[in-house]
Amino acid sequence: MKTDSEAAVLPKAGHHSADPHTADRPIAVRHTADPRGVLTGIHFMDGDHACCEGALAAGCRCAAGYPITPSTEVVERFASRVPMVGGTFIQMEDELAASITLQGMVWAGAKAFTVTSGPGFSLMMEHIGYAAMTETPCVFVDVQRGGPSTGLPTLPAQADMMQARWGSHGDYEVIALCPNSPQECFDLTIKAFNLAEEYRVPVMFMMDEVVGHMSEKVVIPPADQIEVVPRKHTHKSVEDYLPYATNGDQVPEMAHAGEGYNFHVTGLTHDERGYPNMTLAVQDKLVRRLQSKILNAVDRITMTEEEQIEGADVVVVSYGITSRVAQRAIEAARERGLHVGKLRLITAWPFPEKKFRDLAAKVKAFVVPELNLGQMVREVERAAGGQAKTFAVSHAGGGVHNPEEILKVIVEASRCQTI
Amino acid sequence: MSDDLVTDILNPVEPFLRSDRVPHIWCPGCGIGTTVNSFARALIDSNIDLGSLALVSGIGCTGRVAGYVKLDSFHTTHGRAIPFATGLKLANPKLNVVVYSGDGDLSAIGGNHLIHAARRNIDLKVICVNNLIYAMTGGQTAPTTPDHSTTSTNPYGVFEASFNLPQLVEAAGAVYVARWTTFHVRQLSRAISEAFQKKGFSFIEVISPCPTLYQRRNKMGDGLDAMKYYKEKSRVRHGAPTSEVGMTMTGEIIVGKFVDRERPDYQTMMKAQFHESLGERFVEQTEMVCS
Structure with missing residues (x-):
């Protein structure tokens, strides 16, 4: 693989x-x-x-x-x-x-x-x-x-x-x-x-x-x-420590209860001291940082498993147990001579949007089997931005797909005209 | 002019407060600040190591206490101060954990956690400021609102029965249960100090005025009128059966220490059980900090 x-x-x-x-x-x-x-x-x-x-x-x-x-x-x-x-x-x-x-x-x-x-x-x-x-x-x-x-x-x-x-x-x-x-x-x-x-x-x-x-x-x-990431614990003194101040990488350092830092944690919008602050400026700064600390690191966070993507007409996008059911459908489609790639989402969120946008320029279609009535397929479709067609293979749950159902859609997708 | 007149005299409770957050949000005549004063004095009297003290609040007027005390303080979600505090205590048993929240937060949305923490006898000190109403949201009926009083959601008078909180937590298993009012500042402070000496689930209810909503809507005057009422109608009955201490709108307020009993706390029981069942295979929880 x-x-x-x-x-x-x-x-x-x-x-x-x-x-x-x-x-x-x-x-x-x-x-x-x-x-x-x-x-x-x-x-x-x-x-x-x-x-x-x-x-x-x-x-x-x-x-x-x-x-x-x-x-x-x-x-x-x-x-x-x-x-x-x-x-x-x-x-x-x-x-x-x-x-x-x-x-x-x-x-x-x-x-x-x-x-x-x-x-x-x-x-x-x-x-x-x-x-x-x-x-x-x-x-x-x-x-x-x-x-x-x-x-x-x-x-x-x-x-x-x-x-x-x-x-x-x-x-x-x-x-x-x-x-x-x-x-x-x-x-x-x-x-x-x-x-x-x-x-x-x-x-x-x-x-x-x-x-x-x-x-x-x-x-x-x-x-x-086994590599483990330790707590991002502050090395600052009690006087210098600001619980929600960041040092360039957007992720603040933590202190724990009982260490003498006398810090405050709240679910309210808060400033760098951790104090509630209901101003627009503080809300904007905080919520945007909560978002960007993840979105700016999408490439470092996201993990996918890919197989025969180069030259593929159709890419089957799946995750979890459905990726193993889809595997059989993908192999059956290849036996029929179809050019089918596999892209397994190991991280679903943050969604690797750029990867899909780039891929959409190269392939005819995405086929997205999942045990729901169409959830991650929306992300695939959104990222594809109309450059490639998107086919959902939905399933209401209670079992897994029959690989035949997925195969049928792969065949249909491979016949579609490039947009 | 003597220099004495301009010398700063430190308020003894000031070291316990985040003075940089003043002014606070509480209304004139509100009793919550008074309870914080008693709490701070209890910290002084009981010589608690402040470094080991964590304070957890839920949501509501009293929920804001966590933001004003200079301690490791957590302002959590509505009703969930007790389970958050449980997590703190379980992961670091050396912490002294205080839950400081209101009657609606602790006994309505958080009522399930209240009784289960008492049942488990988690070593928490719960200070419940009971102003008989939902104040932060504008004066709606709480599970503690006395019969016949008027609220914004029972504009024709409350007709549902209210909780008698000391009885509830005693039945659930609390080892220390007391009630005072914000008129009884010294007794309250002593009760908090006493609770710090207990190991296990301790519950102190503080009857506290809400002049803006409860008092005004029920034509009970202002904060000072509440003090007069508390002074005149409070009866100290230590050891009173908690079944007899339910609150009414204008009747007597039974105050005092109702329950003070011994029962091994959750973590003591847990350790004993693991020692018994696992013997030498039991690894006692040591330093939890994952640095």
């Missing part, structure tokens, strides 16, 4: 040195995982459990959760493992609580996450906004099932993709990752924590029921081969 340079940032087992997020920066000390949390070895485990192991390997020692299928196995394993690693899990009274308890944990110095599925994800939205506004580094895992409402417990869907991006009120940016295997549930959970720390942003870990419940080989490397 040929992958482009972006895909190389995947923290593959035994190979963690080529991380472009840090490669262009001088790092005094290379931070690797605390071995206590790393279950080194070759395992047969499902995606939920692999996600938990990824969190532990990333240095996460605190979690707050509320049971909801098909995500609960993540925290069940965490609850069982973390007392032997030096940390804590608490089952809260609801998802509203879980999604803010984890932020208290972060401000006390921990790396923390919570895990849920659709209905719980809906309840967490306010606190995703709080994390974005207060720049609290943390991870929200959503093992997607069919919706709306209680929907399909507990059958797969990928219908929370827009919610992950837009679910909380106001303007903000998040990062969202989409693993397509238990191995990636491990690797990308580490990545999710690392991105959360680097950008001080809530990271959405968008699994789906199939990836969560499928069991495959998961290789967990030795701790010294």
Whole structure:
């Protein structure tokens, strides 16, 4: 499988040195995982459990959760493992609580996450906004099932993709990752924590029921081969520290409760001191920075897996479990002599808009199968800007596509006239 | 002229306040500032290490306290001060964590967290300023608004039953429950100091006037009239059964320390359980700071 340079940032087992997020920066000390949390070895485990192991390997020692299928196995394993690693899990009274308890944990110095599925994800939205506004580094895992409402417990869907991006009120940016295997549930959970720390942003870990419940080989490397990004903790003195001042890179430095900084954190619009300030100027500066700290780094954040894009007439765009179903359709189409490329979104958000804009000038069409009635396809269509046609292969959820359905659309797309 | 007259005399509570944020947003006659004064004095009296103290507020008039105290202070979302504070305490058990919020924030939108934190006996000190109404949003009915009073959302009078907060939190498991009014500034300060000595979920309700909305709409006068009412109608009944301390619109206000009992807190129970079940495999949580 040929992958482009972006895909190389995947923290593959035994190979963690080529991380472009840090490669262009001088790092005094290379931070690797605390071995206590790393279950080194070759395992047969499902995606939920692999996600938990990824969190532990990333240095996460605190979690707050509320049971909801098909995500609960993540925290069940965490609850069982973390007392032997030096940390804590608490089952809260609801998802509203879980999604803010984890932020208290972060401000006390921990790396923390919570895990849920659709209905719980809906309840967490306010606190995703709080994390974005207060720049609290943390991870929200959503093992997607069919919706709306209680929907399909507990059958797969990928219908929370827009919610992950837009679910909380106001303007903000998040990062969202989409693993397509238990191995990636491990690797990308580490990545999710690392991105959360680097950008001080809530990271959405968008699994789906199939990836969560499928069991495959998961290789967990030795701790010294797992790169972890430490907290962006301030080195400033109490007198010099301004909680929301930035030093050129748009991401402020953190302090933790109990260290003597006497800092203030609020969900209100705030100035560099962290003090509420309701002026237009402060609102504009803050909200634009929350956006640009992510959007200016799109090229460094986004990860895709690409295959036979050069010379392709049609590019199939997929993510999560659907990328594995699409693989079969892509191969069947190639057997028919069609020039079909594959582009898998490993990060859904921020969306790699420029990549799609450039690609749209070269290909006839994009085919976008997903387990929803058309969510990421809107982004593809928007980025294509009319230069290439866009075909959705929608599915209401509850199962995965039949590869034949995708193949049919690939064939149709390859016949279309170039715009 | 003697120099004494122009010498700055430091208000003893000033070191606890973010003076650069004054003037505050509270109305003339509001009791919240009075409670902050009592709180600051309790910090002085109880010799708490301020570096280990974190204060968490929700949303509302009292929710703004977090913005005025010179502590590690968190102004969270509406109703969620307690679960945020729970997270702070769990990740760093050395912190002294105070939740400072209003009756609507803690007992309506945050009511579920209130009872569950009391049930778990999380080591939090909760100061609930009860002004009997939603004040920040303009005087709507709260779960604490007494029968027959008038609010902007019950313009013909409140007819739904109100919460008796001391009874609620006692039933849920709090180890320390007291109520004072903003007239009882010294008693309140002592109660806060006492709560700092307790390990576990402590709840102090402070009855506090809202002259702008509750008092005015119910023709109960201004802040000073509220002080007169609190003075005349308050009855100190330490150890009173909490079932007997419900508030009415114009009746007696039962104040005092109602509950002071011992029960191991969440983290003590958790450690004991892990020691028992895991033995030497239990790794006690140490330094959590992920630097």
